[in-house]
Amino acid sequence: MDLRQIMEEKERKKLKETERAEGADLMETKEKPCILATIGQEGIYKCFASCIEKHFTIINSDTFVQERELLVHKIQAIFVLGQSIKVDHSLLQSLPKLKVVVNGGVGVDHLDIPLINSFGVKVCNTPHVVDNATADIGMGLMLASARKLVQGHNFSQYHESESLLESLLGNDVSGATLGIIGMGRIGYKVAKRAQGFDMKILYHNRHRRTEEEEKAVGAVYCEKMEELLKKSDFVMLVVNLSPQTQKLIGAKELAMMKPSSTLINISRGLVVDQDALLDALQRNIIKAAALDVTYPEPLPRDHPLLSFPNVIVLPHMGTHTVETTRVKVETMVINALATLNGEQPPNEVKI
Template identity: 75%
Template sequence: MEKPCVLVPALGPKGIYQCFIPCIEEHFTTVTYEEFEKKQENFAEMIQAVFVWGCGLQVNKKLLQTLPKLQVVANGGVGVDHLDIPLINSFGVKVCNTPHVVDNATADIGMTLMLASARKILEGHDFSKYHESVYLAESTLGNDVSGATLGIIGMGRIGYKVAKRANSFEMKILYHNRNQRKEEEERAVGAVYCEKIEDLLQKSDFVMVVVNLSPQTRKLIGVKELAMMKPNSTLINISRGLVVDQDALVDALKRKVIKAAALDVTYPEPLPRDHPLLSLPNVIVLPHMGTHTVETSQVIVEKMISNTLAVLNGEQPPDEVKI
């Protein structure tokens, strides 16, 4: 029996890594976007699914109009702010994502960034590589994480997993959320609810942003919010780059309004090499690596496959995104 055809952004570093391709090709015939552009007339009637992985493939009106047999767009990851879901649905095409899979890996990267920033891990590594003296400079003194106060903005699934990890470090945990969690959930991680975000900002040594990107959260952290933070505090962003006003952050770091920042997400991604954030000594910037592990990526691919097969078999996919 002929396998259904799926359009993928690319194979390799520009798209889906080669190590995950055998799993996909067990169920589908893959067509890369480059192949599709070269021989559109050969593939347009064959493609029934599109895999969105990273930023290598834009599902826009033009593409949708060229794929009459398309039934499903499967997104690798939770966030779907890069997809125009009403537009895609208007073509009779379902959209699926991969929720819950990324929670642990993203919470891990949040803790990693906090610890690396607080304990000056990069400075220590550079000293080991380039030292001209055997003595550590005063500037390499870090800060204790244990016993410090962590403010979590956004206590959803990932935020709660961050709280669990932070609780193991004996941190004091504050959180701000649209809705307060149940008392037993708060008690389990020792978290205290802050109805007003300013209360959290003013009291936290570390502020970790773990919200979804929406019109309400766009530039949620700006000049006003940064000014409310402690001068010795650190901002950690593991949500989406646009949740933080980067110009305001650069200014706050230069003027020492806050002590440091550790970012897994920026806008754009990756940042241009001459971006001012990359030249500041009190900043760690990662190229959106929160879910970038073998294990998590494998499960993401498997969920993309199962969602796609469900749609193509006329079944309800487990992870359809509805607006």
């Protein structure tokens, strides 16, 4: 190869490198798809916004309200965490380019899926992501209630004597009977954890688990929920909210439980008739309750349930961990990207 050919080859390489660099710049400057989301205390926390901003331009709900006319034609996806954005007919009608509503979490009872689908818009959620954190909070509530951890903490803060009070006597979890109502993914993970405490595990489910699955966690199936209620020291609710499970636990069911038993709810507040629960606690029909979910959420500060020393009420924080929330947001992004790229999203919810 002579000098002229060498120089020409160098020029060709240089030209290709320039074209490649220009192409990269063009990709970087290409406008990202716009999504509507609430970034801040009532939606997706700011610390997770960067997970989204790699792929999307975020239009905060406050900005959308202020500049609605300029932004309605840009939004292609909505990210809903909790009930931060109300996806109603008016909003759907105003967003002609909307392709997907992605919910952070499993429960989509706050979304009108048939209505959303009628606009040609898909609905996705983030199943499996929340399983471990929710199972953990169930065990945490059971332990905290049985061993009176909240009362013990309060004693440390405000005690007037050095001696522990008789009222702080708790109950052993090890060896006790746990009844799980709803042995889906999360319920099964609860059973695995309870097995580590040598608990006797009963469960009631629409569909019985396989014999192999039952043996793996030492669980015994109760065809009728009544049998589970009568035998359990702790009753944990892990069902989805549906018309069939709304107020699943009412006065009749509470009356079947042992006077020494504890009700634990990590599903949805409406699964329990709160008025019936309040009455059962006032009349000592059951010993205690530990709730991650209520209606409304949070409860008003003067709600009677908050006045009972034997009741623990959390503000629906079962999935409220750094690790779970990060994966939740990342899964929301994956679903949105797939939909906007014309692919089938991995977690579409169909009715």
